[in-house]
Amino acid sequence: MRRYPKAFAMVVVALAASGCVSTSKYEKMETEKNQEIAALKEQLAASEKDKAALAESKRQSQAQYNALVRKLSAEVKRGQVQVRRYQHMLTVDVADQIFFESGRADLKPSGKEILKKLGDTLKSYDDKIIRVAGYTDNVPVAKSIQKTYPSNWELSVARATSVVRYLQQIGVPPERLIASGRGEYAPVASNDTAEGRQKNRRIEIMLIDQSLAEEMAKPKP
Numbered sequence: 001m002r003r004y005p006k007a008f009a010m011v012v013v014a015l016a017a018s019g020c021v022s023t024s025k026y027e028k029m030e031t032e033k034n035q036e037i038a039a040l041k042e043q044l045a046a047s048e049k050d051k052a053a054l055a056e057s058k059r060q061s062q063a064q065y066n067a068l069v070r071k072l073s074a075e076v077k078r079g080q081v082q083v084r085r086y087q088h089m090l091t092v093d094v095a096d097q098i099f100f101e102s103g104r105a106d107l108k109p110s111g112k113e114i115l116k117k118l119g120d121t122l123k124s125y126d127d128k129i130i131r132v133a134g135y136t137d138n139v140p141v142a143k144s145i146q147k148t149y150p151s152n153w154e155l156s157v158a159r160a161t162s163v164v165r166y167l168q169q170i171g172v173p174p175e176r177l178i179a180s181g182r183g184e185y186a187p188v189a190s191n192d193t194a195e196g197r198q199k200n201r202r203i204e205i206m207l208i209d210q211s212l213a214e215e216m217a218k219p220k221p
Contacts, residue, residue: 103155133204137196
C-alpha cells in the first residue's frame with residue numbers, strides 16, 4: 001500500500017465519483033417516474049370527469065327528449081310531428097301544412113298552438129341553441145307570389161323566420177335562435193310522388209348543445 005499511495009487514492013476517488021453519478025441518475029429517474037405517475041393520475045381524474053359529464057349530458061338529453069314527446073304526444077300520434085334524439089342534438093320535424101297555407105309564410109293558428117307547447121319547454125333549455133330550418137319540395141313557387149318569394153329559397157327562409165319570431169314573442173331568448181332556409185335542396189323523400197313532396201315540405205327545429213354550436217361556429221384553420 002505504501003508503494004502505491006497515489007494509485008490507491010485515484011481508485012478511491014474514481015469509485016466515489018462513480019457512486020455519485022449512479023445516485024444522481026437514480027434520483028433523476030425517480031423524479032421523472034414520479035412526474036409520470038402524477039400526470040397519469042391527472043389524466044385518470046380528467047377521464048373520470050369526462051365520463052361523468054358525458055353520462056350527465058346523455059341523461060339530460062333523454063329527459064329533454066321525453067319532455068318534448070309528452071308535450072307533443074297528440075301531434076306525434078297523428079303523424080304531424082316527429083321528435084328524434086341524436087348525440088348532441090334533438091330535432092322536431094313538423095309538416096309545413098300545420099304551420100302554413102300553400103305559398104304563404106304567415107303562421108296558422110295550428111302552428112302557433114304547437115309552438116306554444118314547444119316554447120314552454122324550450123325556454124328552460126339554457127344549454128341549447130335552437131336552429132329553425134325551412135324546407136320545400138322542388139315545385140317552383142306560383143307566379144302569383146314570385147314578387148314576394150322569387151324561389152323556394154326565399155319561401156323557406158321566410159317560413160323559418162316566422163317560426164323564430166313567434167318563439168321570441170312567447171319568451172324564448174332571441175340570442176339562442178337561428179333561422180335558415182334550405183329550399184328544395186335537402187329532401188328526405190323523392191319528389192316524384194305527392195307523398196314524397198309532402199314529406200319534403202317541413203319545418204325542422206333543432207336543439208343543438210351550446211358547446212357543439214360554439215365549436216361549429218369557430219373558423220377552420
